[in-house]
Amino acid sequence: MTTKKCRFCNELIMRFVAIVILVMPLASSGQTKIKLAKNKYTPAQDVELGQGAVQEIEKQIKLWPDAEVTNYVRGVGRALVEAIPPEFQQPVFQYSFKVVDAKEINAFALPGGPMYVNTGMIRAAHVEGEMAGVMAHEISHVALRHGTAQQTKSEKLQWGSLAGIIGGAVVGGGLGEIIAQGAQTGFGVWGLKYSREFESEADILGSQILARANYDPRDLANMFKTIAQQGGGGQPQWLSSHPNPDNRYGRIEQEARAMRVENPKKESEEFTQIQSRLGSGRPANPKGEIARGGASRPAGKVEAPSTQYRTYSGSNLFRVDVPENWREMPSENSVWFVPEGGSGQIQGQTVFTHAVNVGVTRAQSRDLRQATDQFIQSLAQGNRNLRQSDSYQRAALGGRDGLVARLANVSEATGRQEVVSLRTTLLRNGDLFYVIALAPQDDFQSYQGAFQNVLRSLQIHD
Numbered sequence: 001m002t003t004k005k006c007r008f009c010n011e012l013i014m015r016f017v018a019i020v021i022l023v024m025p026l027a028s029s030g031q032t033k034i035k036l037a038k039n040k041y042t043p044a045q046d047v048e049l050g051q052g053a054v055q056e057i058e059k060q061i062k063l064w065p066d067a068e069v070t071n072y073v074r075g076v077g078r079a080l081v082e083a084i085p086p087e088f089q090q091p092v093f094q095y096s097f098k099v100v101d102a103k104e105i106n107a108f109a110l111p112g113g114p115m116y117v118n119t120g121m122i123r124a125a126h127v128e129g130e131m132a133g134v135m136a137h138e139i140s141h142v143a144l145r146h147g148t149a150q151q152t153k154s155e156k157l158q159w160g161s162l163a164g165i166i167g168g169a170v171v172g173g174g175l176g177e178i179i180a181q182g183a184q185t186g187f188g189v190w191g192l193k194y195s196r197e198f199e200s201e202a203d204i205l206g207s208q209i210l211a212r213a214n215y216d217p218r219d220l221a222n223m224f225k226t227i228a229q230q231g232g233g234g235q236p237q238w239l240s241s242h243p244n245p246d247n248r249y250g251r252i253e254q255e256a257r258a259m260r261v262e263n264p265k266k267e268s269e270e271f272t273q274i275q276s277r278l279g280s281g282r283p284a285n286p287k288g289e290i291a292r293g294g295a296s297r298p299a300g301k302v303e304a305p306s307t308q309y310r311t312y313s314g315s316n317l318f319r320v321d322v323p324e325n326w327r328e329m330p331s332e333n334s335v336w337f338v339p340e341g342g343s344g345q346i347q348g349q350t351v352f353t354h355a356v357n358v359g360v361t362r363a364q365s366r367d368l369r370q371a372t373d374q375f376i377q378s379l380a381q382g383n384r385n386l387r388q389s390d391s392y393q394r395a396a397l398g399g400r401d402g403l404v405a406r407l408a409n410v411s412e413a414t415g416r417q418e419v420v421s422l423r424t425t426l427l428r429n430g431d432l433f434y435v436i437a438l439a440p441q442d443d444f445q446s447y448q449g450a451f452q453n454v455l456r457s458l459q460i461h462d
Helices: 003-026 043-057 067-082 119-124 128-143 146-154 159-173 179-185 196-212 218-229 248-257 269-277 368-380 441-457
Strands: 096-100 107-109 114-118 309-314 318-323 327-330 334-338 343-346 349-352 355-361 403-410 417-426 432-440
Touching: 043 114, 043 146, 067 096, 067 119, 067 128, 067 269, 096 119, 107 128, 114 119, 114 128, 119 128, 119 218, 119 269, 128 146, 128 196, 128 218, 128 269, 146 196, 196 218, 196 248, 218 248, 309 334, 309 441, 318 355, 318 441, 368 403, 368 417, 368 432, 417 441, 432 441
Parallel strands: 096 114
Antiparallel strands: 107 114, 309 318, 327 334, 334 355, 343 349, 355 432, 403 417, 417 432
């Protein structure tokens, strides 16, 4: 045997040992078994197709220029690739990870390994595991070779035209906006969207990859819910090419129960810093919006609440009546209702002095009191004057059991004492639903009637 061959054998042995060590903590007979679909193309052709599309794509998209953000996403991606089960590892694949400067909640991967993650996707995630979940799902499509497998089912398009069509398709909408072009060329099914069968497989393998990389596989299901909720009245871009398979969330929960993850990754300081570099802060954490120091402060008279109310519907999750003269200001996973003069800009960030905030955040506990404690702690980070001024009281929220807490703060935006009233309840999926009402201490009583009317009108549908 030649030296070259020996070196190759040694590399295989080392890879095998590393995989065995990785797999051991997660061994479980309850995990769903997946098989590669029939595919007339070779793995090398997957790589050729993906690399050909990269050249076209990168002429049309704007990559995020911050190397620290890209390196962070690349590090998460590499950890996930190492966690791909050995039967789906393809030595010829060339996994790469780049960040796209785009606000849409989207990510896509090409045959053979190139992946692109929108800044909007990173901003929308509550925790690192949710972002990693979408990446693991996309990696699963690549590892299972779904692109060329779906084309094998179609059997219509000539190989030479695939790369150029994909290059134009992905940029336009995640393989979702080339129906006319596809009809003319015989592009077939896989250029439009993945099949629900392949989506389900990517959900299952993505859950397994997450667990093997020491994330909570339930983060994948939670991110899908975030994507769906943030679509508003239309179809979120990511879902346009990733149709919802039947019982998606139930299957992921089932898969999660079959895997043992000791001390899964939860909060990540690095992830928080990356979101901050993207200009988002924590998406469901209003702490930075309640009070921020700065030289410039909101000024002017705040308009009194109207006695007339209008109904606001929030992504089919809740309905609430708010004063007619309050405008809504949607954030990533919440919406602010603000009277004229009740907000301003400080150091480029929006701050609120009089407002109601309705939102959802990921809870780390199924106990309402503990989940609320953790949420208040997150609000207090960076707000040195924020403190809880009395003990919890039981109070219904949206027709279900809830807690109310009264917080005191000195607004660094105005320098005035302010009152922050917080109500919380748990949703069926374990997320924490909250309503925050805030106003300066000397104005709070005059706004109390409007705040109570908003709370009484709230309906939660989950």
